[in-house]
Amino acid sequence: MSWLWQVPAVVAKELLVEWRERSRVSGLFFYSFALLLMVAFAMPNTKMLADIAGGALWLGLLLASTRSLDQSFKVELENGALEGLVLWPVDPLALYYGKAIANTLVLLLVAAAIVPLVIVLYHPEIKGDPWQLVGILVLGSAALAAPGTLVAALTVQARGSSALLPMLLFPLVVPVVLASARATMLLFDGDLMGQVDDWMMLLLAFDLVHWSLDGLLFTRIVDEG
Amino acid sequence: MTPETVGSGVIQGGWEYIYAAYALSWVMLIGYTASLWFRAPRGGEE
């Protein structure tokens, strides 16, 4: 289990890259912001906005995640650093978990920025427990990032990868979008039947499956790459 | 469809859907067979 000690180093390295390319993270934020505006314009009336606030939030996060994940391995590929990383005594598992954790953190950062925007623009009444929203955001971001990191590694070397990534990722994360959006909307609406917990359990189950399986699959990709 | 037949609870007719489903299955099976035929390796294999 010595690779566990390498995970923090990979996370730190990923976050450093993100910090050096701050414009990319702020680009993600403005992308989601523009998307929230567009969704509002596409609705028949503004009274509906409060009902769809949770859905719009997760749509924004999903699309932001595809953009950030697409970049996740490009940096290394462009600078020929992936070979360098593999040649270094870094375990592929540490590489995967480091990248997945970093991607989760970036998504949480974007979420932290657009949740206030959703509340201001879509004015949902928040009847539920706000702390539960934090739980949904953490579980949901992790559930987007785990398969997303693997799919990004799969598609980065294919031709036309930016189109391929959503094609492979969206079908995989349907349960995530469904569960997170339902849970968030129920939370805004007042969770009378206690269903939020069920949706969060689904997210947790998805997280457990993908955080364990995808790391193993990633090692196979790196061996071949 | 008249109200009485609806009341009996049994779905009436619908043959156009049945024929469409069976025709579709043949179109797909024959179509895929054709695509396999056109892509089949020629020579050197047998």
Add this chain to the structure above:
Amino acid sequence: MPPIESLPISPGAAVGLVALVAIVVANQRAGRTPWALPRWEHAFGLVGLCTILNGQYMGLFEAPRERMMGEVARILYVHVPSAWLTMVVFLFTFLFAVAFLFTGRKVFDQLVEATIEVGVVLAILLQCTGMLFAKPTWGMYWDWDPRLVSTAVMTLSFIGVLTLRSLVVDADQRATWTSVGAILASTSMAVTYYSVQWWRSVHQMQSSPDTVAKPIVLVLRINAFALLFLTVWFVARRWRIAAARAREDEAPPLPEEVLA
């Protein structure tokens, strides 16, 4: 239409006899053993063709009208076997993908490619016949029922894997990428299956044979076995194509003068 027993010869038997005569005659002319087939899988194809002709004849004209669904239930003789076979084929995709990742043998990669493509064809047939069944029974072609949604999701993810496969240039990478993608897509297959238990829905639960009338079960079984035989034939044929392409991709043998 008369029941199949009272026909002078069943449609499948007629086609089968004609095909057998044609095979024997062609082999006689070429001086081969009369029963020889160029490939073993063609036996499956032929049996499947004859069986599906009989099965569909029985499904269309002979099976009794279903008690609640009336005539429309005849669509199920196409729909349900395609659902079973889609599941079976994608299960094999998963097994072959795992086998490839563990052994690295090229044959498993070719079988993954073959089963994904056949599975996608069956899944499209499954969903189209499902829509044609849904319109007269539920009143709409599509419903946001979990099983419908997850079947569509599963189909999309396997189409995504095929697209990925077509876009990766390096053969070794392509094989690993495909297997990893197939295993990921198979997780959506598990969701498909268990979604029935997870969510309540209008789609009926899987019926076991004892909740369905006897003649209906018989016709359903005949159609299922017919499609099974055809599927084996499809997968085998598709595998031949994949294997031939893999041989083409391999480097040509060194010329004699270099070896000497």
